[in-house]
Amino acid sequence: MTFARCSLLALCFTILLACVAPRIMNVPRVHAQPAATQPAPAAANPQPAYSLPADKLAKAIALSRIRNIMDIVGSLWGLAVIWLLLSTRAAAGLGAWAERTSARRWIQGLVFFAAYLLITALASMPLDWFTQHEDRSYGISVQGWGSWLGDEAKSLGLTLVFGSLVLLLFNWIVRRWPRRYWFGLWVATVPLLVLSIFVGPLLAPIFNKFEPLSKDHATLVTELEKVVARTGTNIPPDRMFLMKASVKTNGLNAYVSGIGATKRIVVWDTTAGRVPDDEVMFIFGHESGHYVLHHIPKMIAGMAIALFFVYWACAGFAAWLARRYGPRWKLGGLEEGTPLASRAGFIVLLFAISVAGFVLEPVSNTFSRHFEHQADVYGQEAIHGIVADPQNTAVSAFNHLGEAWLEDPDPSPFIEFWEYNHPSVENRANFAQRYNPWANGGHGQFFDK
Numbered sequence: 001m002t003f004a005r006c007s008l009l010a011l012c013f014t015i016l017l018a019c020v021a022p023r024i025m026n027v028p029r030v031h032a033q034p035a036a037t038q039p040a041p042a043a044a045n046p047q048p049a050y051s052l053p054a055d056k057l058a059k060a061i062a063l064s065r066i067r068n069i070m071d072i073v074g075s076l077w078g079l080a081v082i083w084l085l086l087s088t089r090a091a092a093g094l095g096a097w098a099e100r101t102s103a104r105r106w107i108q109g110l111v112f113f114a115a116y117l118l119i120t121a122l123a124s125m126p127l128d129w130f131t132q133h134e135d136r137s138y139g140i141s142v143q144g145w146g147s148w149l150g151d152e153a154k155s156l157g158l159t160l161v162f163g164s165l166v167l168l169l170f171n172w173i174v175r176r177w178p179r180r181y182w183f184g185l186w187v188a189t190v191p192l193l194v195l196s197i198f199v200g201p202l203l204a205p206i207f208n209k210f211e212p213l214s215k216d217h218a219t220l221v222t223e224l225e226k227v228v229a230r231t232g233t234n235i236p237p238d239r240m241f242l243m244k245a246s247v248k249t250n251g252l253n254a255y256v257s258g259i260g261a262t263k264r265i266v267v268w269d270t271t272a273g274r275v276p277d278d279e280v281m282f283i284f285g286h287e288s289g290h291y292v293l294h295h296i297p298k299m300i301a302g303m304a305i306a307l308f309f310v311y312w313a314c315a316g317f318a319a320w321l322a323r324r325y326g327p328r329w330k331l332g333g334l335e336e337g338t339p340l341a342s343r344a345g346f347i348v349l350l351f352a353i354s355v356a357g358f359v360l361e362p363v364s365n366t367f368s369r370h371f372e373h374q375a376d377v378y379g380q381e382a383i384h385g386i387v388a389d390p391q392n393t394a395v396s397a398f399n400h401l402g403e404a405w406l407e408d409p410d411p412s413p414f415i416e417f418w419e420y421n422h423p424s425v426e427n428r429a430n431f432a433q434r435y436n437p438w439a440n441g442g443h444g445q446f447f448d449k
């Protein structure tokens with residue numbers, strides 16, 4: 001539910017993968033930007049709604065190529081690492097080693113899964129490093145290497161603590177119900193998904209500083225309360241936060257996160273104060289749209305339905321892999337009735353789920369883009385009657401967004417389909433420029449006037 005990157009579904013999947021196969025994540029996603037001082041176009045060739053000055057355009061194209069490649073490479077590398085752990089029998093060796101560390105099964109399990117998570121995390125570090133290196137060289141990241149390493153260490157710590165526990169639980173479910181375990185995994189995943197969304201905002205301060213938005217942006221909060229009144233949302237100022245992103249990035253963003261008691265709207269300090277208040281109101285309207293249109297619960301429901309089938313299919317795929325390669329990979333676990341019940345065998349299941357995550361990425365992104373588009377429509381309608389010109393406000397906001405992240409103004413439709421969890425900035429700006437349902441006395445989709 002961010003304005004810029006990371007959609008909810010992607011978030012859910014990321015959380016899930018963070019639990020299940022922590023390192024198969026997307027590298028950051030980006031796009032291109034605006035020519036703030038361009039004169040109004042002549043009638044013949046209207047200016048595209050989103051454009052970049054020449055120097056930034058070249059950078060945006062180069063950077064988006066790197067990002068697109070890193071997206072795919074990161075996913076495939078994550079899969080390759082798991083496959084290598086299995087095929088070199090390192091997973092089996094790790095299982096045997098873990099059994100010697102303690103007489104207690106659950107301690108053996110924790111040791112095994114922590115080691116597995118550590119190995120996969122370390123294996124992805126070169127890619128993380130490269131992504132950060134590129135973001136720094138293109139001026140998007142301003143984070144020093146010490147701070148970056150600190151974030152990596154914290155994220156690894158969280159992964160080890162929570163990931164090991166989740167994998168231990170999942171492995172136990174497989175052993176307990178070797179035939180119908182996929183259903184057990186599904187039953188366990190849904191509350192974990194809800195829980196992870198609930199605690200997300202509570203963990204966020206580990207990485208970034210937050211303060212009440214009203215602290216330094218009281219005027220902005222007053223403006224935002226007009227949007228709150230128009231949208232009928234119950235978002236009191238104490239649910240509005242400013243995130244100190246500027247110590248790490250030049251990118252713009254805002255997002256909604258949490259659920260129930262932890263639900264909140266967060267605006268980055270690279271956004272509030274740096275782009276005009278009207279545009280922040282539009283961004284806030286977009287985020288409010290995610291609230292009002294219940295995108296978080298809908299995403300959870302969608303994930304739950306999808307995972308039912310994903311787990312079922314993965315169980316079949318993993319069983320086939322285990323039958324075919326089990327002896328060669330020395331998976332063991334036959335006393336439980338399925339090689340997947342052993343710890344090394346369980347890694348086969350993680351591999352199957354990771355493959356599904358990769359293959360289904362375009363599906364989850366398609367849903368995400370739909371929700372993001374709805375939120376864009378909602379945002380533009382939410383500021384109607386509050387800002388002078390909602391169309392231009394939205395177009396300008398997208399141009400600021402695209403420039404800050406160096407978003408490609410003309411991405412390939414295939415790349416957009418596969419990798420983008422938001423519509424491209426080009427498509428968002430084009431839509432905003434055209435969208436004026438009030439023109440002939442009409443009204444929008446979400447408001448009566």
Ligand SMILES: [Zn+2]
Pocket residue numbers: 001002003004286287290372375
């Ligand atoms: Zn959004």
